[in-house]
Amino acid sequence: MTRPWRRAVLVAAGLVASLLTAAPAQAGAREPISRPTVRGPIPGSVPGDRLAADLADTYPFFSTPFDLARHGYVEQEFYLSGVADGWDTTGNRVATDVPYQTRLVVRRPANAQKFNGTVLVEWQNVTAGYDLDALWNAEATTRDGYAWVGVSAQRVGVDQLRGWSPTRYGALDVTGGRQFVTDELSYDIFAQAGKAIADPRGVSPLGRLKATTVLAIGASQSASRMTVYYDRVLPQVQPVYAGYGFIVGSAPTRVGAEPVFQVLSETDVRTPVRPADTDLFRRWEVAGGAHSGYNGQVYRAPIQERDLGGAPVYTCAQPPFSRVPVQHVTAAAYAHLVRWVRRGTPPPTAPPIVFNPDGTKARDALGLVRGGIRLSQVDVPTALNTGDNAGESFCLLFGTYQPFDEATLDGLYRTHVGYVARVVATDVHNVVAGYLQPADAADNLRAALRSDVGR
Template identity: 45%
Template sequence: MSVSRRRAVAAGTGLTLLASALSLPAASAAPDSPDPAVTGPVPATTAVGDPAHGYPFLATDVDLADHGYVEQEFFLSGEATRYDADGASDAEVISTGHEYRTRMVVRRPTDPGAFNGTVITEWYNVSNQWDQEVDWFQTHEHLLREGYAWVGVSAQRAGVHSGTGLRSWSPDRYGSLDLTDGGTVTDDTLSWDVFSQAVGAVREPAGTAPLGPLEAETVVATGHSQSAGRLWSYVNSVDPGGDVVDAVVLHGGGGPLRDAVETPVLKINSETDVAIDLLGAAQRQPDSDTLRTWEVAGASHGDWKLITDYGRLRIRDIGTAPGGYPGTPQTCDEPSGSRVPQHMVQGAAYDHVADWAAGGDAPPSAPAIDLLADGSVDRDDLGLGRGGIRLAAQEVPVRLNSGLNTGPGFCFIDGSSRPVDDATLAAWYPDEEQYVDEVVAVTGAAVEAGYVPADVAADPSWYTDVAELVQDRVESGLVREQVGARIVDRMHRALEAADDGDWNAADRWVRQAHTFAERQVRDDLASASVARSTAAVRGVLALTVDG
């Protein structure tokens, strides 16, 4: 799809084009809406974490300045149109001229030369009755390394008006926000146009520029779970007429696409999503000129990375932890949160989709997760799902990961990750070098296929997984606390070096961790487990350098 797709956004919402494309009668056709007013950056009036909440809700705890980035919040106001957008047909205008005021959060490079030209615009998930930026939590390391800008848009009432929404969370900061036109709109029918106007303000600002000195070349809309469902309706019903975004990533849901959709769409679904047909995830369609579907074996809808990255901020700003957060009571029947790093695949998906939307090659096709006749996932003798995009955590496991779990609340979508004891691991992998070769081969195949980024060793999970493995053995008394602290310290240093692309330094730190595991861990089986895992990280580092 060529860059000509951006032609409509200069009009702000594209409403006139939408009405024309839908051949609506004159009485219901939307007028040419004015550009929305953007104010900001909205200054912080308190420190982050202060109970007065004078800062952006869920303000990131990532050191953005260290990456040459800045976080800013803006208010967006104007008049929006209500749409009936069911995802099965073209949207219809219900009514026009509804006043609104909402917010967007921007995280962007400060140097225009560091910007890759693509804006990842996330539709905030409001399943918990507050704004949640799942796709940022999952992929922010990759976005920062690659020079993306990220924008979060508050498009739905729950995120603003619920008892835990923005207005209640900080009346002083957010009390003026309104997605109901003064209480007259009691559903989310304004959300489609609010999102479109936010994209228009990012791409062609009429006044205050949310991206500052940056100029957006490509806008990719993204959303997870509930937000994927909203974007599914958006791309099926609204965008065919307005031509607002350049591409869409539906993460964790989204049913079939209509033939009318010309916007490139990539669906990325976990094993959970396919197994329970979450929001139509199992309603598969063949790949086409505008559709790719990727399914990640063993991954879960709410995985370990999301639980841990999001949990810190949720505790800070809401006062409660998500289910499965470390150090809190575990309520699911199996340990929560698959460790299969689906976020690696998601990072590659954004890279492919940005290129695709700008006229480059379509993303590669991918194998589907294998399903049995009853719709359940086909599993091997260990209970691991077959088929799909396969990462080393699934193909050469040291934990048994699944997209399924049982128990109260969100257990059914959080998946599971059962530890494997050292004796069993030693029986599975008696030869360290062979284990490393298998991890490198699986990872190299994923890189070659385009399912994970080429700089795969930069991903934090390689290092945090080893640190977690060590900590587990410290708590069980198999590794002395002092020795465990040394190994964990080296893995954290290696992560910092890898994030900077300093592969030699990363390898040096991991090599030290491997030496500590071999020489200072007294329990032979625990020593082998830690040494095996650190050796595998070194193998992935070598793969990245050689690749």
């Protein structure tokens, strides 16, 4: 009787042990991302008659006017389709295997020798009611050899595309036939886009290029959507992106395995209460920068004329559109994020914008905010650039730009050589600190040399 009893106890103990060791793995299991189908490139890459009956006579919405060919780049568009799960903003799954079809816009090197191996996958921003490639930085992207991919993940953008060109986009749908109209499918669609790029089967959105690093980036509202994905959805599914860039918007609070880089303009910094930097989180704040500044407005105006019939005109409380180039800092952040992912080298920290005890932003005698990453446009100023404004529509996002009068400039800079020397000193400091790339510092120098300041 003793031996059978002992044998039974041992067997039971073994079963319990196996269950205990299996339970954590099972509880922590992350579901694989479904593999989508990629079709394309879609004919019609040169702007023509978007309402033509022949698909080849249409063209991608917001196709870039930047001369890609001169920089060894091509622009192509693809259909992305499959079945996606739906998630609410708390991370609850609300649907499974819902059919969808959307589009990818790809701007990439034509030759593999120019490709740096990194793909920036942008969640297209739809705050204006249509897809906006808010983080497409033509000069830096082509100069540094990135591939850029824009993903149409949200209903508002896709609905506008369908109406804009029924021939090209009429079959697109990210709502499961209007069952899920609050972008429940967007998180899985964005993840599937990343999978199609990182691990292509069949048609590759990158052609013959092979990605070694795939990063997710999003601006403003898109950063908010990515925050929900990172905090709520990603813990339940297998990762496809190696790192994340949250630009002029929110960032995750969860500590995950993938590095998170947040870059904010002055506009976006509204409180002195901030999350601390960690081994997997960096936050940079750009003094004088606007949520939506001058560079983006100038780039988009001719596209809005072409594709929307006109660029919007705003009446703001202050002269709008800060000219502090936040995109220079973002370009530096991407380079750091790549090294962070590939080598485990964390980016440098940066000083925060300074607040007064009453919670307002501290400013100097010229009205410029104190602290933060101070590019030469702020540290060696020729105008008042801030992140603040007010008025109609999107004015609060534009910041301000008010050139100094001649008397103020004469008081600041006695000679042109002295002014240029100060610009160079500030930019060298920022390059060494890691906040600015040498090529962008060179652009600043050329602009300073052309100016009349101090003459």
